Amino acid sequence: MKILIEGPFDSESQMNPNVRKAFAKVNKFLTHVSEIGKAEGVPDIAYMILEKLNPVEKEGFIKIIKSLTLLTSGNVEMVRNRGKTWDRKKAQRWKRVSSPISSNILHMLDFDVNSIVTAEDYKQASIHLSQIADKSNIEFVSRFDHPMADGIPVDADTKRRSTQRDKARYDGENISVLYRGLNDLPESVITYMITTKEISLGNACSSSTDVDVAQAFAGKRRDGFSALFVMSNPKKIGVDARQFSKFSIEKEIIIKGNFVIESVFCKTMHRTEAPFENTVLLADGQQSIFENQSKKTMIELAQIGHKVTDEHLDLIGHFEGRKLQKGNNLYFIFKGTLK
Amino acid sequence: MKLTKTQIKQIIKEELEQVMKEEALAEEEALREEAEGAAKQELIDALSQPMK
Numbered sequence: 001m002k003i004l005i006e007g008p009f010d011s012e013s014q015m016n017p018n019v020r021k022a023f024a025k026v027n028k029f030l031t032h033v034s035e036i037g038k039a040e041g042v043p044d045i046a047y048m049i050l051e052k053l054n055p056v057e058k059e060g061f062i063k064i065i066k067s068l069t070l071l072t073s074g075n076v077e078m079v080r081n082r083g084k085t086w087d088r089k090k091a092q093r094w095k096r097v098s099s100p101i102s103s104n105i106l107h108m109l110d111f112d113v114n115s116i117v118t119a120e121d122y123k124q125a126s127i128h129l130s131q132i133a134d135k136s137n138i139e140f141v142s143r144f145d146h147p148m149a150d151g152i153p154v155d156a157d158t159k160r161r162s163t164q165r166d167k168a169r170y171d172g173e174n175i176s177v178l179y180r181g182l183n184d185l186p187e188s189v190i191t192y193m194i195t196t197k198e199i200s201l202g203n204a205c206s207s208s209t210d211v212d213v214a215q216a217f218a219g220k221r222r223d224g225f226s227a228l229f230v231m232s233n234p235k236k237i238g239v240d241a242r243q244f245s246k247f248s249i250e251k252e253i254i255i256k257g258n259f260v261i262e263s264v265f266c267k268t269m270h271r272t273e274a275p276f277e278n279t280v281l282l283a284d285g286q287q288s289i290f291e292n293q294s295k296k297t298m299i300e301l302a303q304i305g306h307k308v309t310d311e312h313l314d315l316i317g318h319f320e321g322r323k324l325q326k327g328n329n330l331y332f333i334f335k336g337t338l339k
Numbered sequence: 340m341k342l343t344k345t346q347i348k349q350i351i352k353e354e355l356e357q358v359m360k361e362e363a364l365a366e367e368e369a370l371r372e373e374a375e376g377a378a379k380q381e382l383i384d385a386l387s388q389p390m391k
Contacts (some may be wrong), residue, residue, distance in 0.1 A: 115351055188377065189378045
């Protein structure tokens with residue numbers, strides 16, 4: 001079996017249009033395949049798409065799967081430090097860290113899934129994700145992109161109307177809004193987020209298309225402040241990991257870039273409540289604390305502590321703060337756009 | 340114009356106070372920037388964690 005020899009990454013050649021399109025098609029058409037079906041082997045639809053790639057494009061596809069695998073189910077810390085803390089004794093095989101579908105596809109593309117994940121793999125994944133996560137890799141795929149659609153007789157008008165419908169669905173799909181939860185944050189970070197107008201998301205940040213996933217994470221630990229980013233994503237920035245992640249329930253999209261804050265909401269943490277329900281304070285994300293009293297009050301609330309007490313209620317007034325629940329964590333929601 | 344010793348002392352005192360105030364402000368600004376930089380890095384670290 002051929003073992004892929006890693007070379008330097010080049011975003012232009014590795015994420016070429018054919019690879020990007022194939023990635024989008026596999027993602028799209030795998031949504032209709034059950035988890036059992038994905039675990040049994042490479043589904044026919046994925047096979048038909050991937051077999052058309054040339055050897056260079058196949059390498060590009062392998063790199064995407066490997067990068068996504070290491071970020072979603074490998075050692076995140078090592079992706080961040082580019083493999084510097086890699087330990088030979090703790091190193092796992094690719095088939096252990098990858099999801100069944102990723103493992104099957106890697107195998108189909110002649111990558112040795114029994115090989116060990118190396119420090120170089122982590123380094124390359126970090127570089128690769130940094131290169132591709134701030135670009136739009138979530139392409140539009142219509143029903144006529146299905147490999148078996150060629151044989152179906154369709155008149156041009158029907159094809160145009162169907163494609164328009166698919167495009168409208170794609171534009172309105174939940175990729176247009178991404179969510180990121182944060183927990184256990186210190187006061188300094190909350191103050192920074194309230195005062196800044198734009199937040200850098202770092203090299204590669206996990207986000208989800210499912211608000212419940214992000215809120216569950218935001219409320220997971222109660223030792224610090226909880227926060228949620230609600231990011232509209234008009235440019236469809238990110239790498240779609242939903243079909244390839246070992247934890248497909250997380251509906252993960254890997255993103256990079258800057259998050260421009262439009263509004264800040266303050267309330268108490270409730271995992272099951274809609275994000276903007278029972279908001280106590282609302283502030284314009286682009287105004288300074290000198291222009292916006294709500295922002296100033298949010299910072300003063302944060303300075304008191306992360307758990308709501310009488311002191312918090314005294315500060316904002318008991319009537320104003322009637323929706324705050326004593327003993328629960330303060331929860332800050334930042335709504336804006338990913339750029 | 341001739342200045343008295345007391346006036347000269349007063350001017351020097353005011354000048355020194357001004358310089359010290361500016362230095363304290365600069366130091367405060369540097370500390371604030373450092374704290375903001377630390378908070379920014381801490382946030383990036385938090386964002387790099389998966390939502391598991």
